[in-house]
Amino acid sequence: MRKLAGAIAALAWLIGVPAAGAEATYAERLGWPTGSRVVIFHVDDAGLCHDANMGAIDAIENGVATSTSVMMPCPCVPEIAAYAKEHPDLDVGMHITLTSEWPEYRWGPLAGRDTVPGLVDPDGALWRGVLDVASHAEPSEVETEIRAQLAHSRAVGIEPTHLDTHMGVVLLPAFINRYMTIGIEEGIPVLVPGGHIQASNRRLPFPSWYLRWKTARLWNAGLPVIDTLVLAPAGNGSYEDMRERLIAVIRGLRPGISQFIVHCTQTTEEFGRIGGSGSYRLAELRLMKDPAIKQAIVDEGVILTTWRELKARRDGLATQR
């Protein structure tokens, strides 16, 4: 009976109409027991600045964070690259960066201003906003820049464990196929949530059917897929409020693989100058190291994982669809 259900679900995937609720989570498909709740605590924005590097390292070494990804066009990449070389087990991906949103601290495309003119604003930096990119850039320019960032990642010695996206730009309908194709061609897992897509404090700006339709292709091409993405898992407010909310989110998790997005920054004076989100980022770093959070993870039996493990598990399934 389960076999039949599986076959129907697989058929549904192939024709792009997933039978929601009927199929196994990606955690199950990747070999975790039924009902397992598997989490990647992912620190975005490594490489952005010295403080972001220190925060990512602190959250992973001393906290529950398991993975991070690097903004290749930013100036402090060599620092995190040196750390990654000394820690070859580090789960470190590439945080595809197509925007430059801080007021006075900015970066341009690695492909060069003349090569991807649609990606740069009048300052010669990447656009400040997602919609600016959407309205000016050609998909081919986005692909050129992603490839330039990947070449840079490899040049600094980081073979990314996964690809993901700063500000979600590459999830836009115009760009998502380019993004996924690069991951498939290169055999690098790509962040697009495609399971139950449980609602979190901040909703994803894309409909679930769209994401499931896209991730079916990733899975079929042999890459792992996660079930949901939890943005701003602790919300905003006082530290105590944030902690309470994060514990509630952990307790309320549905089975499957969930990636929690956090921004951990050891905010010195420098970060205060770069942008205004320092206290929020510092609070998320504290949360990653908070004993109460660690305890909630233990109490709930949450399994922590990495993109490296997801890839190994998917590879272990060989060509299974």
Next chain:
Amino acid sequence: MADWTRLVPTMCVIALVGAGACTSAEEPTYAERLGWPPGSKVVIFHIDDAGMCHDANVGTIEALEKGVSTSTSIMMPCPWVPEFVEYVKAHPDVDAGVHLTFTSEWDPYRWYPVSGPSNVPTLCDQEGYFWDGVSDVVANGNADEVEREIRAQVDRAIAMGIKPTHLDSHMATLFSSPLFFHRYMKVGIEYGIPVLAPGGHLQFIGQDMPELNDQIRFIAKQVWDAGLPVIDDAVAATYDWKSFDEKKSKVLNVLRTMKPGITEIIQHCTRPSPLFEVISSSSQTRLNDLLVALDPEVRKVIEEEGIILTTWRELKTRRDALPTPSATQTE
């Protein structure tokens, strides 16, 4: 930060290519040619490295507003450029040029070509950043790629809404190869933007290899004949004067002993935060440049010696006011 000893052989090679005519030391200074009275001592206090980091921007602005500094140039590939450009736009009289950048020499904090590493591969190390040393650029850099990147940096400045008052060269990289120097001159002439190329008495910059000074003057004269202003001398050794006392006494000595003419004194004024140490070990010399620029005694000696402070913008205006280049040639 500059290795100016390279300027000499480079300009020498260009001079040889250009037939080696010399000008005599008796000629009027470029200050006189640009309309200042005979005997005038005219100085540009120039701050390199604006835009490199926030601390450099803070120090540059402080030195321009409160110190003796009169001019600066911006490193266009660096991340804090928008902050400084916003300042320049809000203060349109600020003398701001492009500090053409072909090296990325601080280990944890680096930058890559504005043109994109894959478009100018000979300008990049194996990690895709600019080379960390001038000799690497000279050994590997292709002159066409150098010219492309010069244009990309100048074009970015113009696209951001500033009119560069002059061009110069971070670490003097463009003075380190005759092929690069030629492209630098060429772009400056084409855009009508003054380029730093000292060519008068060379009292300070010409001390290393004095036998080549006439040939250096010949190169600068080509720049002059193309319609751009030229200065008589530059003082680049300031970066190596580390302590405040050494730096101040040597700067005072320069001011008291300088010959008439236009002299650019190079500074790297920075207000280093604790984080600057993460980037570079040079915070001491940079902070002391700022403190010297702010020092009342330095200002007092400038007055005592009757030194006139100027900018690249003023040099350009004065050069533009002269008759056409062909008519000014006296030889």
